[in-house]
Amino acid sequence: MTRIRLPVDLIEPGMRIVKLDRPWTELPVLFQGFTVETDEQTRLLRHYCQWVLVEGERGQLALAQGKMSLLNHKIGKPMAEAHSLADELPRAHAAYYQGQIFVDQVLDAIERNDAVSLADARPVIQDCVKSITANANAMFWMTRIKSDDAYTAEHCMRVAVYAIAFGRFIGLPSDDLEVVGLCGMLHDIGKLKISHAILNKPGELTPAEMEEMRRHSELGFELLQSQHTLEPIVADVSRHHHERIDGKGYPQQLEEWQISRYARLISIVDAFDAITSNRCYRKGLSASDALRILYRGRGEQFDAAMIESFIRMVGIYPPGTLLELSSGEVALVLASHPGKKLKPKIEIVLDANKRPCVPVIIDLADDPLDADNQLYGINQPLPDGAHGVSVSERMNQIMDIGHTLTSER
Numbered sequence: 028m029t030r031i032r033l034p035v036d037l038i039e040p041g042m043r044i045v046k047l048d049r050p051w052t053e054l055p056v057l058f059q060g061f062t063v064e065t066d067e068q069t070r071l072l073r074h075y076c077q078w079v080l081v082e083g084e085r086g087q088l089a090l091a092q093g094k095m096s097l098l099n100h101k102i103g104k105p106m107a108e109a110h111s112l113a114d115e116l117p118r119a120h121a122a123y124y125q126g127q128i129f130v131d132q133v134l135d136a137i138e139r140n141d142a143v144s145l146a147d148a149r150p151v152i153q154d155c156v157k158s159i160t161a162n163a164n165a166m167f168w169m170t171r172i173k174s175d176d177a178y179t180a181e182h183c184m185r186v187a188v189y190a191i192a193f194g195r196f197i198g199l200p201s202d203d204l205e206v207v208g209l210c211g212m213l214h215d216i217g218k219l220k221i222s223h224a225i226l227n228k229p230g231e232l233t234p235a236e237m238e239e240m241r242r243h244s245e246l247g248f249e250l251l252q253s254q255h256t257l258e259p260i261v262a263d264v265s266r267h268h269h270e271r272i273d274g275k276g277y278p279q280q281l282e283e284w285q286i287s288r289y290a291r292l293i294s295i296v297d298a299f300d301a302i303t304s305n306r307c308y309r310k311g312l313s314a315s316d317a318l319r320i321l322y323r324g325r326g327e328q329f330d331a332a333m334i335e336s337f338i339r340m341v342g343i344y345p346p347g348t349l350l351e352l353s354s355g356e357v358a359l360v361l362a363s364h365p366g367k368k369l370k371p372k373i374e375i376v377l378d379a380n381k382r383p384c385v386p387v388i389i390d391l392a393d394d395p396l397d398a399d400n401q402l403y404g405i406n407q408p409l410p411d412g413a414h415g416v417s418v419s420e421r422m423n424q425i426m427d428i429g430h431t432l433t434s435e436r
Contacts, residue, residue: 030082035072035288036198037091038079040064044072046080049284055259066202073203074260075287105364106196106340110161112168112361113425119165120426122154123184126212130180137219145213146256152208156191156201163192164346164362171347171411171418175305179218179226182300187211189296196340196365197333207289209257210264214293217247217265229307241277244269260289268293273327291330295321295337298329313408315343339365346371347418349411353404354397355379357414359421367392369405376421381414 030045038044043062051059054075056068063069072079081088129151136143159166170185190211194204218226221243225236232240247265251257267290270276272283279285302317312320318338325331342363344350350358350373357377364370370391378384379398389395395403411417 028082029085029088030080031088031092032078033081033088033091034078034095035069035076037094038063038069038072038081039091040066040069041083041087042091043082044079045082047072048076048078053285053287070202070206073199074206074258074289075263077288104366105362106163106192108162108164108362110165112162112164115158115162115165116168116422116426118154118161119158119169120422122151122158123166123169123188126151126155126184126187127177127180130183130212131177133216134179134219137216143250145216145251145254148209148212149205149256152187152191152205152212155187155208156204159188159191159195160201160204163195166192167346168418168422170300171345172422173304173311178304178306179215182304183212183215185300185304186214186293186296189300190293193292193296193337193340197336206258206260207292209261210289210293211296213247213251213257213261214265214268214297215243215247216250217243217245220246220250227307231308241269244278260287263287264290264293268297270294271328272330276328291333295329295333298324299337299341314341314345314348315408318343339368342368342371344369344371344405344408349409349413349416349418351406351409352397353401353406354399355381356384356397357381357409357416359416359418361388364392370394376416377414 040063043060045060047054054071056071061068063072081091129148133143133145155166166188170188173181187208188211191204191208194207199207221240225232225240228236244266248262251262251265254261264287266278267281267286270279270281270286270290272286272291274280274282299317299321302312302320303314304311318341321329321334322338325334340363342360342365344360344363346360346362348360348371350360352358352373352375356375356379358373358375360371360373362372364372372388372390372392375384375387375389389403391403391405397403
């Protein structure tokens, strides 16, 4: 018998867990030390922990150790696509807006003090999981379409989408994608109990208003704890998604080892969406600026390893970003490459004179040449709508009969 430290994603039935990366009392388990016998036990460990100490036969554990390099290799590769972007956009569109409708209904019910069944979020999230599993970039395009008047509902959906995609990127199984999606959709539900005057205040909050705003994490926890059909981790994330690795977060100032894995994950995608979205008190920043802010906060506010993985997934230019190329042409990003964050796959939609052209797909990771035989580069990202090009219009064109993505050059 021997002992090794393993990432929780490699835990299998038959392994004996002898130590966690947090106190046993932080997990809803009966015993301190147990042999994994069910999928539910492995799922519980994946929700809360990053790693565990495992005791077992040398041969069994050697096999698990051999899988660690495969796990690391996976996050350097683009996510597999079962459907093309054109084929998946209609389903992504339907799932995304059905989610917004659900969140709006929950918001209205809470304002009227009506009973709320948050279990109804599950089929909505299941549709999102199916779409993201087929082609995550279709859902990424949906997150680029933002309305300042619908921030709460859209924010909940965007965080759910990013959480599911990020979970898939780091290798979570499909059942876990559903759970982490629920965590994302419902993480801010406590804000529905906060005064609109505070939520929508255009200026800086007073200390008393800030204290009231921070109550949303506890309010959400209380509401979600009463929903017995939801996994306990969903309430945990609502309570702890503003905790920090350096112990300076709220509401409990948890130390690093006390913050669950999913709370760490949601804190990253929540911050990314908040930074890149327009708010009543400031304009949203570009994705590249947001990623720089997140990177600076690694090891202090955010989990360092997760931040690096998230940046690999999103890329400096996320899908749906509008770009001006070195050739003067304008393109939309179709997909990013984890190993080549500055060289996404793009669709050129305007020529060098900013006139509409027959769309052409190129992958900058292949180092293609432009019409002047020069290597393609990126001059700058552009705001949605620049030169008359918008993500929503192009998306509608792709979904219309007879408008499909062109073949690759």
